[in-house]
Amino acid sequence: MRLVILPNSDDVAEFACDLFARQLLEKPNSILGLATGSSPTTLYKKLIERQQGGDISFSKVTSFNLDEYVGLNGEHTQSYRHFMNEQLFDHIDIDKGRTFVPNGVAKDPNEECKRYEEMIALAGGVDLQLLGIGINGHIGFNEPLSSLSSRTRVKTLTKSTIEANSRFFGPDERQPTDSMTMGIGTILDAKQVVLLATGAHKAEAVRGCVEGAVTASCPASALQLHQHAIVVVDEAAAELLSMKDYAIWAETRHIAMEQM
Numbered sequence: 001m002r003l004v005i006l007p008n009s010d011d012v013a014e015f016a017c018d019l020f021a022r023q024l025l026e027k028p029n030s031i032l033g034l035a036t037g038s039s040p041t042t043l044y045k046k047l048i049e050r051q052q053g054g055d056i057s058f059s060k061v062t063s064f065n066l067d068e069y070v071g072l073n074g075e076h077t078q079s080y081r082h083f084m085n086e087q088l089f090d091h092i093d094i095d096k097g098r099t100f101v102p103n104g105v106a107k108d109p110n111e112e113c114k115r116y117e118e119m120i121a122l123a124g125g126v127d128l129q130l131l132g133i134g135i136n137g138h139i140g141f142n143e144p145l146s147s148l149s150s151r152t153r154v155k156t157l158t159k160s161t162i163e164a165n166s167r168f169f170g171p172d173e174r175q176p177t178d179s180m181t182m183g184i185g186t187i188l189d190a191k192q193v194v195l196l197a198t199g200a201h202k203a204e205a206v207r208g209c210v211e212g213a214v215t216a217s218c219p220a221s222a223l224q225l226h227q228h229a230i231v232v233v234d235e236a237a238a239e240l241l242s243m244k245d246y247a248i249w250a251e252t253r254h255i256a257m258e259q260m
């Protein structure tokens with residue numbers, strides 16, 4: 001695992017933006033795995049700027065989002081399809097027909113998950129998967145106790161996730177309690193994975209992800225099994241890491257070797 005600790009959240013987004021830009025330059029028809037929530041929003045702004053500035057193009061990209069709420073259709077303002085259109089897709093040169101988010105109102109949610117999994121495989125698998133992390137260590141909506149080899153499926157949210165995400169819902173809006181999410185096994189199949197975490201409220205989850213035992217109690221710890229996982233955090237999110245100094249030193253070596 002490559003652990004990158006940067007001074008603040010803007011640096012984290014800039015690092016991730018460089019990573020995505022490099023991916024698109026190397027493989028313009030990349031399959032991208034995308035996330036919602038607050039963690040990627042600055043990254044998405046930066047990607048929009050770079051695309052509109054002509055540095056990168058999404059015209060040949062296919063994307064698969066991690067998850068969607070069961071019961072919300074794509075027009076619902078809290079659906080993840082709506083989030084992606086608003087935060088990224090409406091502002092870049094991507095073909096929206098090649099952007100995929102699970103259908104939250106599919107008649108048979110289990111079938112929809114199976115179909116989604118098959119579509120990812122058919123597309124050739126995800127090249128670069130973006131992740132945030134929940135305060136309970138979830139990735140996608142793989143809550144603690146999720147099988148480390150799980151595939152896309154319906155997953156009931158924990159009370160802590162429902163509470164953490166209640167900030168997005170109005171007082172009169174019904175908040176879903178179930179999701180469709182790529183599984184941990186699905187995520188681990190991506191060729192490269194990048195997880196972003198910022199703020200002191202993520203420090204405990206980041207410690208579990210990076211330094212804890214590999215356990216279903218902290219789904220993000222499964223990234224320790226991935227050969228090309230990069231965890232990018234700001235100093236606040238890194239504050240509980242005992243290997244912080246090593247990570248900072250190793251990163252200077254990494255940069256030096258890249259420049260050789």
Ligand code: F6R
Nearest residue numbers: 035036037038039132133134140
């Ligand atoms: C979003 C997702 C979730 C979030 C996580 C962190 O598609 O799959 O795992 O990444 O809940 O959310 P934020 O970034 O809002 O703290």
